[in-house]
Amino acid sequence: MIGVGYWGAKQLRVMRGTPGVSSVVAVDARIEHLPDLAHLVAEGRGFTSLQAALPHVDAFVIATPPATHAHLGLQAIEAGKHVLIEKPLATTTADALLLIAAAREAGVTLMVGHTFEYNAAVWMLRDLVQSRELGDLYHLTSSRLNMGLYQSDVNVVFDLAPHDVSIANHVLGQAPSSVTAWGSHHVDPTFEDVAFLRLDYADLGAHATIHVSWLDPVKTRRITAVGSKKMAVYDDTAEERIRIHDKAVLLPDAGSPARKQYHQGAITSPPIAFDEPLAVQARHFVDCAVTGATPRTDGANGLAVVQVIEAAQLSLAEERRVQLDEILTRSLPHSVAALIPTPVPSQRNGKVLRTFAS
Ligand SMILES: NC(=O)c1ccc[n+]([C@@H]2O[C@H](COP(=O)([O-])OP(=O)(O)OC[C@H]3O[C@@H](n4cnc5c(N)ncnc54)[C@H](O)[C@@H]3O)[C@@H](O)[C@H]2O)c1
Secondary structure, three states, rough: OOOOHHHHHHHHHHHHHOOOOOOOOOEEOHHHHHHOOOHHHHHHOEEEHHHHHHHHHOOOEOOOHHHHHHHHHHHHOOOOOOOEOOOOOOHHHHHHHHHHHHHHHHOOEHHHHHHHHHHHHHHHHHHHHHHHOOOOOOEEEEEEEOOOOOOOOOOHHHHHHHHHHHHHHHHHOOOOOOOEEEEOOOOOOOOOEEEEEEEEEEOOOOEEEEEEEOEEEEEEEEEEEEEEEEEEEEEOOOOOOOEEEEEEEEEOOOOOOOOOOOEEEEEOOOOOOOOOHHHHHHHHHHHHHHOOOOOOOOOOHHHHHHHHHHHHHHHHHOOOOOOOHHHHHHOOHHHOEEEOHHHHHHHEEEEEEEEOOO
């Protein structure tokens, strides 16, 4: 376990109870100053660097600040260790690509900690959208707000939006085609502490909007999916995590002078068999490392989110919409970019999908 701060401490607790894990050692640059962990150093189970821990482990979980993920991940992979890296996988698309290539070369598992993709409520939201129980999806709207926790090395987009982007990609079953972002900083002189993102899923004719903030009085973790037949709200702070609203705006027939009608039906909340997402994620990581199976949140899944976050940073800086393809091609050497296959349009349910020729 590398990085045993706020989130790493939770990971450490979960990893200690994960089947297949015989022992966990802790690595933290500050380990001698962490009251709960300092004793591990004397016991030979606590270290200040990844290199010192190498002989003692088969796999690493990295929960250090985002800017350190790629460097530490590459060291672990090059030493032949399986790696679970906390979100975001890396802070640039180029670094995410390097991690993927290195893991493939070394034949080790590379997984990203997109914890919400191991959350039963998110699976239910995905099923509601993909089974079309909500009808045609109009939009997803996500809010992740609170007072803090301010980070020292990244803005609020890097800190919080990876969750919302990974959820949106998971629920919609693909990555967006373009990103537009707006943000502002108030308390922090450098980093945006409030931001709004718009993700366009052109192939689906749908979009997702994301509001992330470290400067809000009310803790909010809510995602709303609005369809032509019904609407669903996933509230991670509520007891009934998923609520399905049988509500819709009914359109009059084309050419009819009738007005729009508002259908107001019942609100239902299906039961969700809940298993701690972090524990589900940990078990999956160990399974993949042992069996060689591809993780659900593999390097490509992590890359898709990093690309969106990088596009959002560019959009913030240049105040324009940024195409995802632009991020990928500017991150690759020219020789490799030329090999990217040209998208071929295909049809599904009357909508154009983009697939690749090879
Ligand atoms: N999946 C989730 O829901 C979730 C929630 C919170 C945070 N996170 C992620 O977890 C990661 C850590 O966030 P945090 O809030 O716990 O940060 P934190 O600052 O509380 O902890 C980071 C720890 O890493 C240590 N560290 C830094 N550089 C190191 C290095 N090179 N080698 C060894 N140790 C080093 C620090 O001493 C510190 O103890 C981030 O990537 C964050 O995005 C994920």
